[in-house]
Amino acid sequence: MDLHDLTAAYALDALDADEAEAYEQHLSQCEDCREQLAELNDTAASLAFATVAPAPPPRLRAAILEAAAAERSNVVPFLRRRWVVRGLAVASAAAACVVVGLAVALSRPSHQHFVSLGLTRGANGKATLTITGLDTAPQGKTYEAWVIPKGRAPRPSGLFPGGKPAVVHLHGVPENGAVIAVTVEQAGGVRAPTTAPIVTTRA
Amino acid sequence: MNRQLAHLSDEALVVLAARSEESALAELYDRYGRAAYGLAYRVLRDPVLAEDAVQEAFLTLWRTAARFVPERSKASTWILTLVHRRAVDAVRREQRRRTDSLERAAEPSVEGADEDAWLRLQRERVQAALRMLPDAQREALELAYYGGLSQSELAERLGQPLGTIKSRMFGGLSRLRELLGEPGTEMSWTSTT
Numbered sequence: 001m002d003l004h005d006l007t008a009a010y011a012l013d014a015l016d017a018d019e020a021e022a023y024e025q026h027l028s029q030c031e032d033c034r035e036q037l038a039e040l041n042d043t044a045a046s047l048a049f050a051t052v053a054p055a056p057p058p059r060l061r062a063a064i065l066e067a068a069a070a071e072r073s074n075v076v077p078f079l080r081r082r083w084v085v086r087g088l089a090v091a092s093a094a095a096a097c098v099v100v101g102l103a104v105a106l107s108r109p110s111h112q113h114f115v116s117l118g119l120t121r122g123a124n125g126k127a128t129l130t131i132t133g134l135d136t137a138p139q140g141k142t143y144e145a146w147v148i149p150k151g152r153a154p155r156p157s158g159l160f161p162g163g164k165p166a167v168v169h170l171h172g173v174p175e176n177g178a179v180i181a182v183t184v185e186q187a188g189g190v191r192a193p194t195t196a197p198i199v200t201t202r203a
Numbered sequence: 204m205n206r207q208l209a210h211l212s213d214e215a216l217v218v219l220a221a222r223s224e225e226s227a228l229a230e231l232y233d234r235y236g237r238a239a240y241g242l243a244y245r246v247l248r249d250p251v252l253a254e255d256a257v258q259e260a261f262l263t264l265w266r267t268a269a270r271f272v273p274e275r276s277k278a279s280t281w282i283l284t285l286v287h288r289r290a291v292d293a294v295r296r297e298q299r300r301r302t303d304s305l306e307r308a309a310e311p312s313v314e315g316a317d318e319d320a321w322l323r324l325q326r327e328r329v330q331a332a333l334r335m336l337p338d339a340q341r342e343a344l345e346l347a348y349y350g351g352l353s354q355s356e357l358a359e360r361l362g363q364p365l366g367t368i369k370s371r372m373f374g375g376l377s378r379l380r381e382l383l384g385e386p387g388t389e390m391s392w393t394s395t396t
Contacts, residue, residue, distance in 0.1 A: 005369050005373075006369075007373070008369070008372040008373035008375075008376045008377075009347070009353075009354045009369060009372055011376065012344065012347040012348050012372060012376070013287055013288055013291045013347075013348075013351075014347040014348075014352065014353050014354045014357065014372065015353060015354065016353050016355065019353075019354075034275075038275060038276060039380060040376050040377075040380070041276065041280050041284060042276075042277060042280050042380075043376050043377075043379050043380040043383065044284075044287075044348060044376060045277075045279065045280040045283040045284060045287075046325075046329050046379075046383055047242075047329065047333075047344065047348050047349070047379075048238050048239070048241065048242035048283045048286070048287070049238055049241075049322065049325035049326050049328075049329050050326055050329035050330045050333060051238075051241040051242055051244070051245040051326070051349070052241070052245075052326070053240060053241035053242075053244040053245060053253075054244070054250075055237060055240070056236055056237060056239075056240035056253075056254065056257065057250075057254070060236070060240065060254050060257060060258065061229070061232055061233075061236060063254075063258055064228070064232060064257075064258050064261045064262065065225060065228065065229055065232075067258065067262055068225055068228055068261075068262060068265045069225055071262070071265065071266070072223045072225070134209070134210045135210045137210070138211070138212055138215065141212065143210075148320055148324070153324070154324060162210060179320040181320060181321065183321075184210065184212055193321065193324075195212070195213070196234040196235075196321050196322075197320070197321050198209035198210060199209060200320060200321075
């Protein structure tokens with residue numbers, strides 16, 4: 001059995017348990033296979049998007065978050081205890097403050113705000129998008145606005161960095177009923193969206 | 204719209220999830236829960252088993268997020284791989300393989316809410332790329348990925364040597380990768396309905 005040949009089957013989860021185990025051992029020694037597998041994994045995962053299925057029931061989200069919180073409550077008190085012990089062991093009050101500050105920073109993200117998207121149209125049909133509540137895009141990334149006419153491909157319609165209320169004059173004239181979406185993309189923008197939209201509205 | 208972490212990349216959310224930040228897990232679910240459920244439902248053809256598979260996958264993410272290496276994989280690929288593995292394990296365990304994955308008649312309709320615009324586009328794009336594959340390659344990919352068949356089961360079912368099945372799967376995935384990567388394919392995002 002040539003193990004190099006199993007990369008596609010592994011990416012599709014189409015190997016029996018012992019074949020998969022043999023391939024995984026091979027993987028730890030074969031850089032070429034690791035690279036090829038990373039590519040084929042992305043492609044295999046894209047097949048998930050081609051499915052047609054009903055929306056998941058809302059209770060599924062709640063059940064997952066509840067189970068996750070229950071698991072965390074078994075772990076976090078232990079960590080907090082350790083921090084307290086360490087805080088007491090350190091004589092300096094300043095050092096204790098640093099530890100407390102870290103805990104707060106980890107448990108409370110600083111981006112507690114609403115994202116809002118407003119669309120206004122000029123007399124010429126051109127549209128202006130106003131976005132508030134988005135932090136500055138991560139380094140090397142940009143926000144990209146899209147106009148998605150019904151049943152057609154998304155049209156790249158402008159880039160903005162976020163961080164303060166942004167006003168984007170959309171390229172072209174958005175069709176009535178088109179979806180306006182914003183995604184995070186590589187700096188410089190892309191021709192077709194590669195990530196899920198963070199906010200949408202309708203023209 | 205209240206999406207506190209909406210501006211973060213998927214990978215940044217996994218890093219937060221590794222620090223037991225529940226809102227990061229919620230945001231990842233909001234981005235990929237629907238695709239995850241769609242995948243599990245397609246493989247398992249059972250809403251209850253599909254829910255179980257998605258829940259187990261997201262909890263595995265929650266427990267092992269610290270081990271995620273963003274340089275090696277996209278977070279979305281990781282999540283959907285976890286879901287697929289769970290679903291395939293379940294379908295093999297239950298011995299209720301559904302090999303009717305080529306039949307589309309029974310597929311439910313999907314409503315087109317605003318939030319689903321991106322998912323709808325992804326679906327159309329991947330479906331269009333799949334349609335461009337040679338029949339034999341598409342059949343191998345669909346029976347393996349959606350049907351949960353192993354390569355040996357595929358060889359038996361299709362009456363082909365294992366080597367032929369392997370090359371159909373490899374050829375199909377490689378061609379699909381090219382099709383999805385070509386800027387031109389965005390033209391085929393045009394709805395066929």
